[in-house]
Amino acid sequence: MNHQQEGDKQVKLFGFWPSPYVLKVIWALRIKGVEYDYIEEDLSNKSDQLLEYNPVHKKVPVLVYQGKPIAESEVIIQFIDEAWKDRGDPILPEDPYERAMARFWVRFLQDKLSPPIWKWFTTQGQQQEDAHGAAIDQLLVLEKELDGKRFFAGEKIGFVDLSLGPLSYVIPIYEEITGVKMITEEKLPSLSAWMGNFLSSPVVKDHLPPLDKLRLRLQAIREAFLNGKVK
Incomplete structure (x- = not known):
């Protein structure tokens, strides 16, 4: 107990x-x-x-x-x-500059990356193509920042990894539903490896939503957008 x-x-x-x-x-x-x-x-x-x-x-x-x-x-x-500063691994870096940069990349996700990914998933035709291209541009920026590291924080999961973490299981579902690939080993090798490392980490692997149930929910959301029921 x-x-x-x-x-x-x-x-x-x-x-x-x-x-x-x-x-x-x-x-x-x-x-x-x-x-x-x-x-x-x-x-x-x-x-x-x-x-x-x-x-x-x-x-x-x-x-x-x-x-x-x-x-x-x-x-x-x-x-x-x-x-809980004295327990487990630190989530944010101790160094003030590195801490500021971690916050910067979290804002990058919110302001620059999430909007085009969501637009790609909820549109079709030229709108979807344009959003896909815009998302890839931002993912390439992250690819350069990751630069072959296991995680954005280094060897262990940190603040940026936690913020980006849901993309590791959501993007494959988006790809499956839309029939369009976004993250490939050829184009984004570091991010592709990061997704695998993140999903297989002990902190994460047993704490994911039921993906089949989530897929059905996301499919319904996409259909609602495409049918004009959601703006």
């Missing part, structure tokens, strides 16, 4: 199974060996607790630590790294 350590008392995570943002937090908690209670939310009928803990965004994930809520996945991950 696992007993929670003193700093783990009253750690709760409010989540939703397909959310990549929730998953990033779960991986961070695993890096630090933090035990927690997980509460699955129905986002079409949000609990009073979730609305109370996150009245601003009303979204998951929300981490509750000793009764105090923290929202937004990147904020939560940085909190986890600091709150």
Whole structure:
């Protein structure tokens, strides 16, 4: 029987199974060996607790630590790294410059990479082709940054890896649904290897969403976009 350590008392995570943002937090908690209670939310009928803990965004994930809520996945991950500083591997680098650069690449993902990938998945024809090209351009920037390293943080998973992590299982599903390849060993060898390394790492491999169920959900989302039901 696992007993929670003193700093783990009253750690709760409010989540939703397909959310990549929730998953990033779960991986961070695993890096630090933090035990927690997980509460699955129905986002079409949000609990009073979730609305109370996150009245601003009303979204998951929300981490509750000793009764105090923290929202937004990147904020939560940085909190986890600091709150359990003496446990597990560091998630952000100690060096101020390297720490700043890790935050820079996380913003790069949010601002430059995620939008064209999502547009590629939710459009067709010329729009999809243009988005695919734009996404490849940004992936080539990441390929250069990774430069043959096992992970963006070096030998172990760090902040940038956690933020990019969901792409390692989502992009293959996008490729399967659209019939269009995006990450290949020929064009993006370092990123291709990183995806395999990330998915096979102990922190990640047993903590992925059910991929068959996720595939059906994403297929339905793409069809809704293509049929004009979602803008």
